[in-house]
Amino acid sequence: MDLQKLAIRLDEAAIKAKAIEQLSLTNKFDLDQAYEIQRLAIEQRLKRGEKLIGLKMGFTSVAKMEQMGVHDMIWGRLTDTMLIDNGGETSLSKYIHPRAEPEICFHIAKDIHGEVALEDLDEYVDGIASAIEIIDSRFENFKFSLEDVVADNCSSIGLSIGEWQVPTREIKDLKMTQSFNCEVVAEGTSKDILGDPWKSLQAATRLAAKYNEPIKAGHVIMAGAATAAVFLKPEIDVMATVENLGEVRFQVI
Ligand code: OOG
Ligand code: MG
DSSP states (O other): OOHHHHHHHHHHHHHHTOOBOOGGGTOOOOHHHHHHHHHHHHHHHHHTTOOEEEEEEEOOSHHHHHHHTOOSOEEEEEEGGGBOOTTOEEOGGGOSSOEEEEEEEEEEOSOBOSOOOGGGOGGGEEEEEEEEEEEOOSBGGGOOOHHHHHHTGGGEEEEEEOOOBOOOSOOTTOEEEEEETTEEEEEEEGGGTTTSHHHHHHHHHHHHHHTTOOBOTTOEEEOOOSSOOEEOOTTOEEEEEETTTEEEEEEEO
């Protein structure tokens, strides 16, 4: 099977903001091949001059796994063109069927070589912030298998990060809220991210080591959503608040 061809199909679907049929309906590929398709698709972005800014974890909460019908943790890559300024705006025309979800994001202080144990992570983190992720599956009806969504870079398309706060381990049970035009549309607790979002960062170090993807100083790691994601609508103010970590917002135009 031509993994490069599948990678290009996904990359073009993202550029054109046009959904395609699930790859797994007509192609048989396993999880490792799915990660290779993801790597090749990101390579297309890097060739166009985009810069890798970090990684995202996905399906680190039961709410997300249940919403999407998938039952394993996944990870994807983030690039600079996915960033939306805190307080900035984003146009719906860039997306297929975008959804937003409140998250917690880690800022990496120094290069990570290999898996790091949960208790040893502190020296690698110099900031924690509230964040919003926009996901936009390239597949019709937002439907996919685990392999499909991994190949599709875990539906990544956008993220906005709030002000960096001094790192603390006390983020195990923080209220997380997302609102559209001040109306709450999703609510949860950071406890639902693997019981502790730091565990998501730990998993990121394990998976990055396994797949030979370096985590570098300055990178950001998104820990994954605690709640189901909500479809964006035109002309809304999207805001996420994480208790103690502050808020982050952008305008949809
Ligand atoms: C896949 C991305 C999952 C998360 O935070 O769990 C994810 C999807 O839901 O389309 O980003
Ligand atoms: Mg997410």
